[in-house]
Amino acid sequence: MDNHTSFNPRETAGKIITCNAAVVRGPKQPFVLERIQVDPPKKMEVRIKILYTSICHTDLSCWKGENEAQRAFPRILGHEAVGVVESVGEGVTDVKEGDHVIPIFNGECGDCIYCQKGTTNLCGKFRVNPLKSVMANDGKCRFSSKDGEPIYHFLNTSTFTEYSVLDSACVVKIDPKSPLKKMSLLSCGVSTGVGAAWKAADVQAGSSVAVFGLGTLGLAAAEGARARGASKIIGVDINPDKFDKGRTIGITDFVNPKDSSKPVHEGNEWWRRRLQLRMRRKLGILREAFLSTHDGWGKTVLVGIYPSPKLLPIHPMELFDGRTITGTIFGDVKGKTQLPDLARDCLQGVVNLDGFITHELPFHKINEAFGLLTDGKALRCLLHL
Incomplete structure (x- = not known):
């Protein structure tokens, strides 16, 4: 267990907390470390002290203004972290002061028709919503500047701050003996992949799997396929520097589309006839992914954020060959009921988390951390609060 949880909730419970946060006031503007005020949690809310947070490509795309999520300013981004409960609001019973927790952007209330159904991890009230910028309880912010200016929330979490307030549906309790740095990966990237x-x-x-895009999500998907006993895992990326990292994850073969003038699915008969699964992130190669799967049963799984308004480049008749295509949010994992099992599998070595955290920096160097991700030099840069 990381010795990084020293604070006294008895001095802060029920009171406004003044702390540091990285606030962004517009697309592509630098993050500014500001002193903000964080209100106490209201009914069915939890206030947590963030211990470690990292940067995901979803944070990066929103910071760039690539989708509609960045309409509300100023805002506290961040959704991948680990922390400890400082206090809870009325009605919260599944976590308490001092519990180690993971914030999740795709919540689970446990009561709605979606949560009660075993075939989806969406929630009727707390599913991921990039446009949501206030708390569900009263439609207001729990963050404000020293002058009282509201500061908006992000993806049900807002982790680029020393303290954050979340709906209890978006907080998952973990084993206090867990390695907290690695557990932060389960907030998004590794769990999704x-x-x-x-x-x-x-x-x-024995399955054959191909992964398009060897970032954190892609490598986590490859790790998941390895853990399931896939016989062949092919990594596809235009950056050959990522292949060494892929080998450590268990990827068996690599393809760089730049090495051939032919589309990937036409370059090798094996691809056209034997591939069973394809995971990719960028819309421009979606068709290649789909056509590379085996006819009759091949499956393409989409993960990540797609800011492009373009429609899927698939002819309807191509779906009659038995190939399927689907998207997934948070890897179809139910956060509160299933994520603890995944955390246990990680602790027991079923899933290997080593290697995903490539850099560590103090919180005040968040702009440098974003630069590392922008330049493709980092998988996950962990920020210490």
């Missing part, structure tokens, strides 16, 4: 392989694609032993 592994879940895409295990749940959305249901990879079986």
Whole structure:
């Protein structure tokens, strides 16, 4: 357990907390470390002290203004972290002061028709919503500047701050003996990738899998496929520098589309006839991914954010060959009920988290951390608060 949880909730419970946060006031503007005020949690809310947070490509795309999520300013981004409960609001019973927790952007209330159904991890009230910028309880912010200016929330979480307030549906309790740095990966990237392989694609032993894009999500999908016993895992990326990292994850073969003038699915008969699963992130190669799967049963799983308004480049008749295509949010993992099992699998070595955190920096160097991700030099840069 990381010795990084020293604070006294008895001095802060029920009171406004003044702390540091990285606030962004517009697309592509630098993050500014500001002193903000964080209100106490209201009914069915939890206030947590963030211990570690990292940067995901979703944070990066929103910061760039690539989608509609960045309409509300000023804002506290961040959604991948680990922390400790400082205090809870009325009605919260599943976590308490001092519990170690993971914030999740795709919440689970446990009561709605979606949560009660075993075939989806969406929630009627707390599913991921990039446009949501206030709390569900009263439609207001829990963050404000020293002058009282509201500061908006992001993806149900807002982790680029020393303290954050979340709906209790978006907080998952973890084993206090867990390595907290690694557990932060389960807030988004690793859970999404592994879940895409295990749940959305249901990879079986002996399957053949290809992963398009060897970032954190892609490598996590490859790790999930390896853990399931896939016999062949092909990594596809235009950056050959990522291949060494892929080998450590268990990827067996690599393809750089730049090395051939032919489309990937036409370059090799094996691709056209034998591939069973394809995971990719960028819309421009979606068709290649789809056509590379085996006719009759091949499955394409989409993960990540797609800011492009373009429609899927697939002819309807191509769906009659038995190939399927689906998207997944959070790897189809139900956050509160299933994420603890994934955390246990990680602790037991079923899923290997080593290597995903490539850099560590103090919180005040958040702009430098964003630069590392922008330049493709980092998988996950962990920020210490």
